[in-house]
Amino acid sequence: MNKNEECAIFQDLYDLYMEEEVEGESKQWMMEHEANCTHCQKGKIEREEKPVLHEDSEKIWGIRIMTTMIYCLFFLLSIWMSIWYLW
Template sequence: MNHKEKASVFLDLYDLYKEGELEDESMEWMRQQEPLFQKNAEGLKSESCSKRSPGAEEESQIRHMKVYLSAMYICFILLAIWMTVWFYF
């Protein structure tokens, strides 16, 4: 396993390692790798706290679409009213 792959595995298991939820062999491997990758894990953790949640972008798009559809619905209603009034005069 190359250095990049080890770093990726370490970062994936870091939270479980800190909580002590790994098996003995995995805990030992994490202890051995900790001096090499701990700065990366702490940097990644602080960076992820500052980012928006993964679903936030989708929620924003859904909210935008709801506003757009509501506006289109209102325009349709106003057009229908205007056409009805125009037809009778």
């Protein structure tokens, strides 16, 4: 595997690596590659400098609240229908 292929694999797995979802040999390889590759170190610095968009986090929060409300509505509706059916 050449250097470009290694960097491409590292960049593809980087988000999982940061969330600590990569295990075993892959995690060890990524730690070694990150320490030795100047190209990937520059990419890491650039990714860390990007601000997290506040709008996106608000939209995700809103979607989670709406989904929770819909689940609660269906749960209450199923209870109501069960009680109504038994009467």
